[in-house]
Amino acid sequence: MRIAFLLLLLQLGAAAQQRRARDYGVPFDGSPGPYNAITDVAGVTVGQTTLISGDGPLVKGKGPIRTGVTAILPRGTTFAPCFANWYTLNGNGDMTGTHWITESGFLETPILITNTGNVGTVRDAAWQWMDQHHYYTPFYHDYWYAYPVVAETYDGIFNDINGQHVHKDHVFRALDSARSGPVDEGGVGGGTGMMCYGFKGGIGTASRVLDKRAGGYTVGVLVQCNHGSRNQLTIAGVPVGKALQDTLPFTMDKQPLGLASTPPREETGSIIVVLATDAPLLPGQLKRLAQRIPLGVTRTGGIGGNGSGDIFIVFSTANPHAFSNTDNENVTTIPNEHINALFTATIEATEEAIVNALFAGKTLTGINGNTVYGMPKEAVLRILKQYNRLNK
Numbered sequence: 001m002r003i004a005f006l007l008l009l010l011q012l013g014a015a016a017q018q019r020r021a022r023d024y025g026v027p028f029d030g031s032p033g034p035y036n037a038i039t040d041v042a043g044v045t046v047g048q049t050t051l052i053s054g055d056g057p058l059v060k061g062k063g064p065i066r067t068g069v070t071a072i073l074p075r076g077t078t079f080a081p082c083f084a085n086w087y088t089l090n091g092n093g094d095m096t097g098t099h100w101i102t103e104s105g106f107l108e109t110p111i112l113i114t115n116t117g118n119v120g121t122v123r124d125a126a127w128q129w130m131d132q133h134h135y136y137t138p139f140y141h142d143y144w145y146a147y148p149v150v151a152e153t154y155d156g157i158f159n160d161i162n163g164q165h166v167h168k169d170h171v172f173r174a175l176d177s178a179r180s181g182p183v184d185e186g187g188v189g190g191g192t193g194m195m196c197y198g199f200k201g202g203i204g205t206a207s208r209v210l211d212k213r214a215g216g217y218t219v220g221v222l223v224q225c226n227h228g229s230r231n232q233l234t235i236a237g238v239p240v241g242k243a244l245q246d247t248l249p250f251t252m253d254k255q256p257l258g259l260a261s262t263p264p265r266e267e268t269g270s271i272i273v274v275l276a277t278d279a280p281l282l283p284g285q286l287k288r289l290a291q292r293i294p295l296g297v298t299r300t301g302g303i304g305g306n307g308s309g310d311i312f313i314v315f316s317t318a319n320p321h322a323f324s325n326t327d328n329e330n331v332t333t334i335p336n337e338h339i340n341a342l343f344t345a346t347i348e349a350t351e352e353a354i355v356n357a358l359f360a361g362k363t364l365t366g367i368n369g370n371t372v373y374g375m376p377k378e379a380v381l382r383i384l385k386q387y388n389r390l391n392k
Contacts (some may be wrong), residue, residue, distance in 0.1 A: 018185070021359045023350065027236050030348040033207040036356075037183045038220035040207040041276040043075045043317050046191030047178030047221065048123030048203070049170040058160055058367040066159040066366045069122055069201060070165050070189030071174040072111040072274050072313050079135045081106040081323035083331075084210035084315035085283045087299070093270045093309015096123050098260055105283035106323055107315045108136075109148045110175060113190035113224045113272050115155045118166040124151045125171035133239055138327035139319055146208035150283060151311055153226035153270040155193030157252070158366025162388055183222065186360030191224045193366060195269065196357060197301065198230030198250055199375040200364055204357025206344035210279075215334065218277035219289075219345040221296075225355045226269040227308050232301035235380060236335075236389045241301060243383050247371035270309035271297060273350060280318035280332045290314045292343045296350025 021034070022028055033040025041099040048070045074082045084107035086098050096119060098226055109130065114122045126148035130136055136144040140284030155161060174189065183205045187194070192204025210212025273293050280288070293312040294304065304310045319331040358375045365371045384390045 002367055003295060011260065013154065013163060018360060021355045022343040024359070024377065024389045026355065026384065027350060027389060027391050028352045030208040030345060033209050033218055033220070035182050037182045037205040037275050038072065038157055038182060038207065038222040040209070041218050041220040041317055042279050045073045045076045045178035045180050045222060046183045047071045047176065047387060048172040048184060049174040050192050051165055051170065051187045052192065052305035055365070060160060061163045063163065064158050065163070065165045066193035066364060066365050067115050067118070067155055067161070067165055068189045068192040068367050069112055069114045069171055069174045070191065070224065073175070073178050075275065075320070076178070077133060077135065079137065080320050081108040081287060082315040082317055082320060083281065085286040085290055086311070086313040086314065087287060087293070089294045090306070090308045090309035090310070091311070092307055093152060093311050094119055094148065095151040095272070095311045095313065097149040100147045107149065109146050109153070111149045111274055111313060112171065112174070113151045114157065114166055115161055115190065115193065116152045117161040117164050119150050119170070120150050122171050123148045125168040126150065126175070129172055129175050137242040137325055149271040149313065150217060153190070153194055153224055153255065153272060153309065155226070157195065157370055158364055158372070159193040160367060167319050186278045186357055187362060187364055191357065193364070195250065195372045196354070196361070197228040197233035199358055200347035201225045201362030202355040202357050202361060204355070204360065206349045206356055206386065208349045210341050210345060214278060214341035215338065217261050217277060217342065219275065219277045219349050221349040221353045221355060222274045223350065224272045225357050227271040227310070227356050228302050232303065234299065234301040234381070236384060238384055238387045238389050240380050240383045243275060244376065244379060247376055247379060252368070252370045266271050268307050271302065273312040275314040275346060276316050276317060277311065277314070277342065280334055281316045284334050285336070285339060286314045286316060289340065289346050292346045294351050296347040297354065299347065299351040300354045311328065346390060
């Protein structure tokens with residue numbers, strides 16, 4: 001127990017010490033919370049399992065392995081469904097459990113993010129975890145049901161995706177390790193094998209705290225970004241991707257037919273965004289927040305291309321007793337005339353979370369020697385300085 005506690009402290013310390021985009025002077029609008037993370041929304045916890053093993057040629061079922069799973073629990077291990085909604089910009093992807101969210105207006109399960117090949121495994125494991133932890137309404141006793149929310153992006157360029165290496169124990173580990181506080185970013189959890197704008201992508205997070213006159217609410221965002229092409233990348237309004245077009249190009253080994261592969265030039269991949277807020281919003285209002293998430297994605301250059309799965313889920317931790325199987329409940333909400341500040345916070349936090357994922361990304365080599373480089377931060381900062389868009 002003591003060793004596990006010390007390991008947890010080391011992990012939290014590493015996350016806290018990692019320099020992030022704004023630490024380098026990248027300018028962002030708005031005021032972040034203490035962790036600048038989705039966990040700034042009280043009660044929200046995040047846990048991750050990262051799987052990295054093997055090198056060399058792809059051997060299906062064995063590796064190399066570059067994948068994982070990320071878990072977000074809206075109220076920790078307490079079962080208290082949240083008002084929620086979701087939105088898709090381009091639907092070349094998957095997020096399970098969304099039909100019931102649309103119908104009921106509630107999120108009743110944790111949210112998990114993994115790779116495309118492991119959605120079913122993670123969904124089944126989440127069900128089993130909920131069963132073992134009694135994470136469900138007692139109304140149905142032994143006949144409870146749930147539709148776990150599991151989303152994905154594709155890591156098959158670097159990972160033996162058809163080997164389906166995320167197993168039940170990995171999902172349990174992510175859920176059981178979920179904590180508040182700093183969140184590890186970059187190539188961790190579900191983001192381990194992901195590429196964003198031609199550089200190493202993965203997990204990123206950010207938050208915004210509204211001015212007291214706007215309610216003082218917190219908005220937190222977590223992204224798993226695996227989208228975009230190099231020339232699209234925009235940071236702080238600067239077209240840095242165009243300047244970095246020939247810098248550290250993505251490389252793939254020769255294909256079985258002997259044809260050399262070239263770096264992708266068009267929009268490819270996907271992005272999953274999870275947004276939490278403590279603002280008292282009804283499902284219809286949360287849909288409106290979800291529809292503003294793409295505006296944050298486009299600030300970094302994303303277009304929601306044909307091959308991209310851009311799927312977003314939003315929940316509110318306010319009204320903790322809103323859910324009931326038997327009783328009428330009174331809930332609080334804010335007027336629509338006061339929602340603009342939340343729209344702005346959504347856009348700002350989404351933009352920064354994506355940039356944070358890029359700043360945390362480290363060079364990764366996966367199957368068949370396929371290599372994606374971490375974004376060259378020094379070059380990016382030099383370009384931003386040329387445009388007078390650097391705070392330092």
